[in-house]
Every structure is written in C-alpha cells, then in structure tokens.
Amino acid sequence: MIDLFLKIIKFIMKFIFTLLLFIIIIEGELKCEAATNEIFGKFLHVTDIHLDPFYVNKSDPKQLCHRTNDTNPEANTAGEYGTLLSRCDTPYALSNETMSYLQNNFKNIDFIIYTGDFVRHDRDKSIPKTQDQVIFGHEIMVKYFTDIFDPDKIKFFPTFGNNDEYEKDQLSPGPNELFPTVKNAWAPLKLNLTNDFLIGGYYRHDINSNLSVINLNSMYFFPENLQSPDCSVSNSPGEIQLKWFENELENAKHDNRKVYILQHVPPVNVTGSKLYNESCYNSYVDLLGRYYDIIYGHFTGHTNEDNTAFLIPNSSSGYKLLGLGDPQILQSPDNYKNILMALYNNPSILPALNPAFREFTYSTSPTNFGKLQSWTQYYSDLTKANNEGKVTWEIEYSTDSAYNMRGLDASDWVEVLTNFSSPDSNTWKLYKYFLFASTNVSGAYYDFLNNLNH
16 A cells, blocks of 8 residues: 555656646747747737828818818818728828837837738729739838838738738739739748748748747638639638638647737628628638637737627537627627637727727746737827827727726636626726727717617
C-alpha cells in the first residue's frame, strides 16, 4: 500500500513538473517573439472610411456633397467634416483629423484591423469612379497608416470592402486584374500575401505562434456580386474560399493557435437577416460552430452600425446566428443562455452617422493569448465638430462600464443579454443609443430604433 501511495505521489509530482516546464517554455517562446516588439495587449478596429477626394464643404448633400446648389443656396449644408444622415462620403478634413488623433493617442498598440471600404461610393453619375481612383483609394489608406505607424512594429491588416473593386459589389473569380494591383499597393504593409491572395483576396498572417489573423474576402459570399455564384456551385470562388478557410482553421487547431477572423460584410445584420448567399451562409456558420473554441474574435464593418451577433446551437441544423436586434434572442432564454461565440460589427468613420472606432484589449497570458477582454469605443459628435470647426474625439462607452462586463467571453454575454431581456432594461436602452454611434437620428433611422423592441 505504501509503495502504491509513493508511486501515485511520484506520478503527480512528475505531472506538475512537466506542466510547469511546458508553461516556462511557452512563456520563453512568447518573450523571444516579443524581443523586438513590446506587447501591449491592445489593438484598434477601424472601418469604412470611404475617402472622397471630390467632397466640397458647404455644397449640396443632395448632389452628394460634390457641387453647390446655385439656385437654392440654403441647400448648401454640407459640413466641413462630413454631413450626417446623408449619402455623402468622407472629406479629407475628417480623415486627416482621424489619423492625427490615432497617431497622437494610440502609440501603445500591437496592430490595427481595417475591415474594408477605403474607396468612395460610386453614387455620382457625373463623376464615375475610375480604376485609377480605386487603386488610389487603396494607396492613400496604406500611406495614411504607414506614415503614422511603423509596419515593422504595428501591423495594419486590411480587407476588401464592397466598394474597393473596380465596379461596386462586383468581383470576378481570381486570378484577376485587381488582386496583383492591390497586392502591389499593399506591399508597404509587409503582410503575408501569398498566392492565396492572388486567387481569392484572402490571407493569413501570424501575430505570433499563438495567434493568427485570418482575413476573408466576403465579396465571394455576397449575393450582390453577380460574378460569384452561391457556394453550392462546384469550384465557385465562395466554395474555394470556404475550403481554404476550413483548412486554415484545421491547421490552427492542430498547431494550438487561436484566430481572429476579419472580413467586410457580416453574415447577418442587426436584425439577424442574412447578408450572404444561402449555401455560403450555411457552410460558413457551420464552420464557425465546428471551430468556435479556437476563434477568439470575429470582426466586420459595412453596415455602419455598432452591432453584435451571436452563434448559438440550433437543434434542426447544427448552428445559427442571431443579431442582437432580433427579438428572438431576447424573448427566449434558450437562445441567449446558449451562446457559443460573439461576432463584432464596428461602426464606421464614414459620417453617415457619427464617426467611431474601437480599441480592444486582449490577454497576453501564454495560456490565453489573444482572448478578448474589453473594448472602448471612441466617437466624434459631428454636429459639434462642424459647428466648432474642430474634431473632438471622446470615449462613447466601454464594455466594462456600460454593460458591467468582466470580459468578452460567451458567459459574459449571457449575463448582458439576461439584463437586456428584463423589462425597462437601462442597458438595453443604452445599446439602442450606441447602435448608431450616439447620433441624434431621424427619419428611417429613428423608425428603425423606435421599432427595435424585445
């Protein structure tokens, strides 16, 4: 009996020693990787700048802020820094002030994710968007960020938006004319743009041995892209991308890496409506469900809204996504108490609403490297900026203070949604206010918010 006891003690001690040795080795690897770059556990999410070189201050918003209305001067209400609740894009004045603020206030970050749409909308038939202007849009964004951040120290990870192609919403299967041209424009970013990028505009870049960024091209899932059929079509761009994505997820799982997923268009909008082709959507959600335990972050843009969606089990088809504005998620505890992961959609710099961006914090612990802890959202009151002649960025909210969140795990979101679902929930009212970046909305925006109930 004593011999057996001694053997058990010896086994336990050996196990503890092995575990400690493993942790020491992992910590050593992380320290070696960070020898030249200090790790701060912070990154920025910026999206949808839509820079418009043709924007004219004090012009007519009904003419997309490109021309003045000479017959009705009172219609010339375009602001110096942008025009709220209009179809106008972003003037240089706002983009320059945004970059200046980032440069002066966010030196201690590790990287920046940018989820698409550098380029202006092609809405003005009097000034049709040219191929040269599209490439200029890519080049100017790269210059903006490489001028203020050293790409050897702070990586900038862009993705394709639905306006970043030669024709809005349209992208042919790769290899095509656009991908090598954009690869050249993005060269100063020093990213891992392999042949996969030339085939589909997607790439993987490793932050370190514990965390990778997987950048997807949502244009090949997007129903408005008439050059890319649904993913059920054999060898379609979407099907090829899904196979690449699955392979990257499987490799990450095998290597014990966690991943952040970036793309422009989210799979669902705030009300839970699908934004992908049907087969693409189903296959994509299935992959999220199969690999959610290694997906530490999912980031999108496109809709201009501050929105979070949730992956939950679905007894009939494996998994499903629910937008936070979908009444289903708050009306049924079976939905919000079974969250597997959250998907984050960032508000835009585009001043259709108040411009905004986020700073995320994440764990730098060897065992949980990359796990999201919180975000702080910054915004600028555009009405105030135009009235005062200067842009002032302020903290709109942070997840720990506004929602009392200890972290951004699924269990933390269960607590928040439980609070949201209670009658007269103050946090639910806050969420609805933040949805449009604290913009004093009117018209269709107001009607939407007014009907957003649970």
